[in-house]
Amino acid sequence: MTLGGEWVTGLTSLVIGCIAGLVMHRSDFCMAGMMRDLFLFRRYTMLRVLALLVLANMILTEAFRQYGWIPLFPYPAFGPPSLSNLLGGALFGFGMVLAGGCVAGTLYKMGSGNVISMFAFAGLLAGSALYAEFHGVWKAFSDATVFAPGKITLAQLMEISQGTAVSAAIFILGIPVLYWWKSGAFVRRSYAAGYLQPWKASLIIALLVAISVIIIGIPLGITTSYAKFGSWFLNLVLPEHVRELAYFSAMPFRYANQLLGISYAGGPGPGYDDIALIQYPLIFGLVAGGLISSASLGEFRIYLKVPLPQLVSGLLGGVLMGLAARMAPSCNIWHLLGGLPILVMQSMLFGIGLLPGAWLGGKFLSGIVLKNN
Amino acid sequence: MGNMDIKEIDMRGQICPSTFITALREINLNKNEIKSEALKLVFITDNRDSTVTIPETAENMGYGTTVTKEEHHYRIEIFSARQ
Numbered sequence: 204m205t206l207g208g209e210w211v212t213g214l215t216s217l218v219i220g221c222i223a224g225l226v227m228h229r230s231d232f233c234m235a236g237m238m239r240d241l242f243l244f245r246r247y248t249m250l251r252v253l254a255l256l257v258l259a260n261m262i263l264t265e266a267f268r269q270y271g272w273i274p275l276f277p278y279p280a281f282g283p284p285s286l287s288n289l290l291g292g293a294l295f296g297f298g299m300v301l302a303g304g305c306v307a308g309t310l311y312k313m314g315s316g317n318v319i320s321m322f323a324f325a326g327l328l329a330g331s332a333l334y335a336e337f338h339g340v341w342k343a344f345s346d347a348t349v350f351a352p353g354k355i356t357l358a359q360l361m362e363i364s365q366g367t368a369v370s371a372a373i374f375i376l377g378i379p380v381l382y383w384w385k386s387g388a389f390v391r392r393s394y395a396a397g398y399l400q401p402w403k404a405s406l407i408i409a410l411l412v413a414i415s416v417i418i419i420g421i422p423l424g425i426t427t428s429y430a431k432f433g434s435w436f437l438n439l440v441l442p443e444h445v446r447e448l449a450y451f452s453a454m455p456f457r458y459a460n461q462l463l464g465i466s467y468a469g470g471p472g473p474g475y476d477d478i479a480l481i482q483y484p485l486i487f488g489l490v491a492g493g494l495i496s497s498a499s500l501g502e503f504r505i506y507l508k509v510p511l512p513q514l515v516s517g518l519l520g521g522v523l524m525g526l527a528a529r530m531a532p533s534c535n536i537w538h539l540l541g542g543l544p545i546l547v548m549q550s551m552l553f554g555i556g557l558l559p560g561a562w563l564g565g566k567f568l569s570g571i572v573l574k575n576n
Numbered sequence: 577m578g579n580m581d582i583k584e585i586d587m588r589g590q591i592c593p594s595t596f597i598t599a600l601r602e603i604n605l606n607k608n609e610i611k612s613e614a615l616k617l618v619f620i621t622d623n624r625d626s627t628v629t630i631p632e633t634a635e636n637m638g639y640g641t642t643v644t645k646e647e648h649h650y651r652i653e654i655f656s657a658r659q
Contacts, residue, residue, distance in 0.1 A: 231625040236592055243593065246629075303591040319591050392632065394643035394650070395624035504622060504648040506589025513591040573597055 224492020326521020
């Protein structure tokens with residue numbers, strides 16, 4: 204690998220992370236809230252914004268693919284659909300509502316000083332590392348429940364061209380999005396300083412995902428690094444145990460980046476590899492973006508007087524989200540912003556699974572965690 | 577107006593929907609006092625999203641609202657719409 208390619212990869216991730224963190228903080232772009240509020244309060248505005256993001260990403264990535272700017276398609280690290288995607292998505296949905304933010308929301312909120320998100324982050328590392336203990340059993344289950352071997356996208360399953368499948372999806376999704384646009388259903392009235400309308404944020408994030416795909420070759424991903432962080436901490440206290448776990452010695456992430464003329468290889472183990480090269484700057488950037496945004500508004504503050512049930516909820520939600528992100532595999536950012544716009548079946552199942560998980564999470568949160576608030 | 581009580585609830589640092597759920601509960605518990613202009617509710621929050629959700633819902637329920645930024649947080653007031 205040349206030094207130039209590494210630098211471009213790391214800097215691209217860092218810049219994308221910073222912009223995404225800043226934009227998400229300014230627009231309250233909380234994907235956990237989008238799902239939770241759908242069931243808890245019957246509020247749909249932010250879910251409509253998510254639909255706009257997916258639509259924008261569909262159009263952008265399909266246009267870039269047609270131009271030949273996306274040589275690796277479907278993106279590396281996606282596989283055929285399995286029951287594990289659905290179950291992982293459901294557990295992830297439950298966890299993210301309990302944690303008060305998804306894997307990206309936790310980061311930008313942590314950057315703005317939110318203590319519950321710091322607990323959720325600790326939980327994410329623990330949950331990701333915990334998965335290694337039963338990876339073998341879960342992998343066998345996942346492999347056994349694959350129902351379209353060798354097929355990754357809906358287009359491959361239906362044996363039609365990607366262009367035809369995406370055009371149909373753009374048409375189907377475009378009708379309600381156009382209606383919402385014309386009726387002003389994307390606009391939120393906020394009194395928050397420096398507020399960025401979420402629909403604008405969704406277009407910026409769609410562009411960031413497309414840039415990541417073009418330059419690095421994959422959409423935004425975070426959670427393998429949580430497993431790396433977790434295994435690194437575990438390695439400090441139980442190095443023998445980490446060496447014994449097959450999951451931490453695997454290097455499943457491998458592909459060649461034609462644009463930069465380099466090859467990536469990495470895995471969830473504690474060592475520094477190309478997962479770290481791509482994801483660490485993105486994670487740092489998301490935290491930094493939240494910090495820069497909140498500090499520039501004079502809103503950065505760490506409030507320590509948080510009710511204990513909420514701290515426990517944050518930690519538990521983080522553990523479940525970390526576990527689910529390994530079981531699914533991967534997270535909402537990877538699937539909803541990366542896989543869904545190109546109609547990856549794993550991502551569609553993950554998205555379907557999120558809904559009952561978020562519904563149950565909302566019930567648990569309002570009925571137990573916040574009952575005596 | 578002169579004898580109006582003010583109930584202030586500090587919810588800074590709390591998990592995302594906590595502010596909204598608590599606000600909704602307090603509004604419903606004190607609806608008669610608020611409508612008769614005997615009480616004003618004040619919520620202190622650092623949750624930016626609450627500046628969207630709480631005023632929107634309270635106004636839909638027929639109450640008056642104001643939102644003010646104070647140093648590191650926001651102050652949301654709920655009162656009778658007749659005020």
